[in-house]
Amino acid sequence: MTTTTTTETPVLTATGVTMRFGGLTAVRAVDLSVHPHEIVGLIGPNGAGKTTFFNCLTGLYVPTSGKVAYKNTTLPPKPHLVAKAGIARTFQNIRLFANMTVLENVLVGHHTRTKEGLFAALLRGPAFHRAEKASTQRAQELLEFTGLTPKADHLARNLPYGEQRKLEIARALAGDPGLLLLDEPTAGMNPQETRATQQLVFAIRDQGTAVLVIEHDMRFIFNLCDRVAVLVQGEKLTEGTTDAVQADERVIAAYLGTPFEGAPGADEIAEVEAAEAAETAGAAENAETATPPDTVARPEDNQ
Amino acid sequence: MTTPTPTETTPVIPLPLTTARIITAAGAALTILSTFLAWTWTTAFPGNLTVTGYPGGLQILTLIGGILTLAFTLSAWRTPGLTWLTPTGGNNATAYLAAGTLATTWYTLIAIADQLGGLANLEPGGYIAAATTLTALLGALAHPIDRRTAASLPQHGRLHTGALGKALHGIYRTVRPGRTPRPLRPARPLPAWAEILIIAAAFGIALYTVTYGIDTEYGELFTGFLILVSFAAAALFKAGLIARLATLTNKHRNISIAAAFAAAAAFPFTQSTDQYTLIAVNILIFATVALGLNVVVGLAGLLDLGYVAFLGVGAYTAALVSGSTASTLDVHFPFWAAALTGAAASLVFGVIIGAPTLRLRGDYLAIVTLGFGEIFRITVENLDGNSGPSVTNGPNGIPNIPDLVLFGYSFGTPHDVAGTTLTPFANYYLLMLLITILVVLVFSRAGNSRIGRAWIAIREDETAATASGINSFRLKLLAFALGATLAGLAGTVQAHVTSTAVPEQYVFAGPVPPNSAFLLAAVILGGMGTISGPLLGAALLYLIPAKLQFLQDYQLLAFGLALILLMRLRPEGIIPNRRQQLEYHDTGQLDVPDRDLPPGTVGVTKAGA
Incomplete structure (x- = not known):
């Protein structure tokens, strides 16, 4: 599905990364590669395992199975060696x-x-x-x-707050990384700050550092990324260009859910709405004469 | 705690400003005169306060307090020639000095009444001193002083019970001392030689003050000294003189450092007997070890509760190779070799203990190091030939450690240098001072480098530090080993100063510093991560029990109370480090969001670790 037709060695190759915490498999056999001069997005609903995947990539977690390679060199699961190899990161909660x-x-x-x-x-x-x-x-x-x-x-x-996020990025860049992992860089930012961050990420890419970014702000992701991977319940659902991912029904389903079998059709919705409107009108007419209903239990009566 | 509190500039006692100044100045002037009167009728109270026309003992402290109060009052009044005393232009210094003079004087009078049995033992001069110091303080409180606004006071609820508690709390709520520093007036440019002269004068005064404190002959004088010095130091800080001096010392850094050590080296030349030089050399040993501990605790943030064991390793190694008749090794190393051996042995022990324990964080590390500290002592007690191999003579220790001879210079005999006699302890004092200089150098150079930054980063957030490429285990081990080496080096001198090495010296908490608890307390009291902090903390923690004999039985109790008060009132220590000072500069900015993350967020734990 990769649209980049680059012959350069990928800066990141994750193959079959699996992270299991006891009975819970947080990340299941995820493959992902990032090429130089590329901005890749990693999206997914809350709890999909995005940050866990990041922690596996950077050695903070030792993956249960699978391997992570930087420029075709397999990385040991030690954070300082990963940083030394050339993968820098920021944290979701600023650290x-x-x-x-x-x-x-x-x-x-x-x-x-x-x-x-x-x-x-x-x-x-x-x-x-x-x-x-x-x-x-x-x-x-x-x-x-x-x-x-x-x-x-x-x-x-x-x-x-916004400058703390910037400082985290500056600190990560100080390690002269070939790949920068950003974990929700615009969380809690206003639109102006988000735009500034977007410019900053482009500038980082233009300096020759590939970027892999986790984010919930879809406009940010789709403006920024060359490629987007979607993680759902620990598994990679799909990966592709922003347009392809946006159009993918499975992605929409993962975020919004699918309509259930007996979902109401348009006619039924209209019928219900009409009935509700009539009821409200009737209630408004009676409002002046009618006394407040005694049957409504006041909170203290429940004691 | 460190955010600037809203302050207002209003007098506590509403009076016209000129009236207030006249009252304070008159009070201070009369205080000065009152010290020339007799305060009591008998010489039973130490220091001879009976002579009219000649102040003695504690009266001298009141005299100095009175002079300082007068000078700062006139300075705040813009008296030509004295304005340089208060670069901030505030009146708080006057208030602090008046309060300090009052406290010292009233303490003296109460001590006289208490010791001699009643107020009847006070001569009129004593009552006059009490009244004049009170006048000066009331006058000072009528000055417009910087204090917190009433609205900014924390609401404490009803915890303040008892008459004393209520009274103290009432005073606090009335005075509301402010904490926000005032800006300095721009300094008048001075030629470089004048600035250097000022630095020299400042260190001269500091040497004189410290020497006076060490030389105090009785507990009352030391207490009075401590009260006056504390208030005077606060006053100098409020006046901005300390900040001004700091600018000068930063500008002439090397000269200042040289001046500081010249002042320290001058100490033994002011002494004719060994009595106080012994105290001074012990303070230096204590301070040097505390500074070594500051590498581990202050920079790398590793709470080590068994640090005194490394001092013990150094001392025992030096004792074993010293040629002592009681030593099981029949060798006699020259001092340089003994010092290197001691430091190396400590280094080895540091690595052996550090390698398995430094995988733990926080409280667990503290508990394990506490255990290792005790294991060292118990092992030494058991290596007596009965319970284990014969190495250390068990609880008897290694006595009769011979005096050092360096380049033909015998440390055990007095030497005449430049007209004064250097006693044996003075010789050791100078040797120990060299080691202190070495440790200060190591601390400042290591702290201000790539390695030091990595240590601080580990202390701040170990996970983020490793993610930034820091091999945290290796660097923590390095800090631990460096701290151990420095303590071992100090231990080699300590063995010769005390001329015995016994296990009881190296316990977690004991009556005589240095022990692990007091070392840690010296670092925390003085200020973590600073150089001057542990030096000051060690000096205070050694001098107070040494001078105040009546405290001996309650020493650990008083010590615990002092630590609780310190943590409540000044958690950053007496001398806060640069970083904490920086917090005062940036005002009105956001704090870091809550750093207590819920478990399971990014990288809080490391699987399999």
């Missing part, structure tokens, strides 16, 4: 280092791309200063990119 400054948060994101150890820090040789300077410069570039430069010295906890 910043609240008592560090904005700049320090981004510097921590750069941790895996630098090597200076304890002895370098204690001896403070020229190499150490060079590395610190380079890290700071990279972090400042990212703050510029996300528009957080004026807030560089603020504590992360004191940023407004």
Whole structure:
């Protein structure tokens, strides 16, 4: 179903990822691949297993079976090794280092791309200063990119909500990832902020980082993504272009449910509505003369 | 807790401002004069307060308090030549100083009456001092001082029972001390040499104050000193002088650090006997170990309740290789080798204990380290040749550790240097100071680097830290091992200072610091994640029990009460770290949404871990 006809090695290949918690299979044999320069959406109703799937991809969960590969290299299920390989992520509930400054948060994101150890820090040789300077410069570039430069010295906890989301993205980008996983990046945002996030994700893609995004805002997803995968009850229902997914009846059914067998037809609905209208009119006429019905039990009578 | 509270600038006692200033100034001036009168008739109360015309003992503290109150009152009055004292331009410093002078004076008078049996033992001079300090305080309260608005006070309900509780609460509700700092007036530009002179003067005053505190000869004087210093420190903070000095020390960082250590190194030269130098060297050992613990607790956020064991490993290693007659090893290492061996042994123990336990988080880690701390002590007690192999002499420990000789310089004998005699403990004090400098250097350099940031990130949110590519287990082990090494290094000196190593020194909680509970308390009291915090906390926690003999029986009780009060009133410690200070700068911004996530949300748990 993949519409991208790229010959590049995919940045992400998940094959048969299954995550079982006791008797509950949260994710069942999901295959997904993401190619460079691609924005892929992952949608599904609440509880479909999207975030669990993300946690399997990033090593926070050890999948029961299946494997995850980055550029054809199988990843061990250790979060720091996944980050080192080149997959960065943000969290559904913002998880910043609240008592560090904005700049320090981004510097921590750069941790895996630098090597200076304890002895370098204690001896403070020229190499150490060079590395610190380079890290700071990279972090400042990212703050510029996300528009957080004026807030560089603020504590992360004191940023407004939308900027905290941006900072999480900046921190993830500081690891120079080939693939960025965004878990509901626009949750709780107003339309302006959502549009700004959309521009930001495009800019990230244009810089050469593929993006896999979970989101409930369908307009956001369908504006943004090249391809959308739908996860329902832990299984991948379908995957394809935004148009194909939007038109897919199974997707609509998963979100809205299907009409049941004995569903009322149009005539019956009209009949019921007419009857209700007549009743309301009659009630309005009687309202002036009629006393309030005594049969209505007041709450205290129920005691 | 840290959000700025709404403040207003109104006097507690409504009086015209000029009247208030005259009353305060007059009160302070008369306080100064009253210290030259006799306060009591007998020399039975220590410090000789009987001589008219010559203040002694606690009267000197009142005198200093009075002088400071007068100076700050005149400064707030814009007296030419004194305005530099209050860069914030507020009157709170005056109020704090007047309150401190009153507290010290009244404490003195009450102590006299209590010790000698009744108010009859006070001479008129004492009553005059009481009245003048009260006048100065009432005058200060009639100044427009920054305080919280009545509406912003928390409603406490009916918890305040008892006359004292009601009275204290009433005073608090009337005065409503504010917490929001005022902005500083712009500083007048000074030439660099003048700034450096100011820094030198500040450290000189600090050295004098600390030396005075350590040298106090009786408990009453120490209590009075502590009261006055606390209020004066609060006043200097409110006046903005501390902030101004901090700008200067940041500007001349290296000079300031050098000045600080020069002041510390000057201490033994002010002493002629060993009595107080011993206290000072013990404070340094305690403070250095607390600073090492601050790497583990303050930076990496690992609650280690058995930290004193690493000090013990260092001390025992040094004792074993010291050539002591009681040592089971028949070797005598030079000190540098003994120090390295001690640090290395601690490092090994740190890794051995850390590797299995650091997979735990939070409370579980605390419990396991507490256990390991006790295991160390019990093991040492059992390695006596009967219950186990003969290594440590069991509960008897290793006595007769010989004095150090470094480059032909014997630490056990007095030396004449620059006209003063350096006693044996003074020698050890200077050696320990070198180790303290080393630990401060390690702490600040490690903390302000890629590694330090990773530690803080782990402390803040371990899951997010690992997702950012931090190998949290390795870095936690590194913090644990570094902390252990620093404690082991301090332990090697401690063994020589005390000249014995016995298991009772290394318990979880005991009468003599350092022990694990007091080490942790020093870090929390002083301020986690800072350098000066644990140093100050350790000094206070060592000096207070050492000076106030009557507290000995109630020490742990008082200590517990103090911690509860601290957690209620100032959870960030006496010296909050930079990050917590930053919270004051950004006002009116949103807080992080509730960080207690429901279970099962993103990455809260790790399957199979």
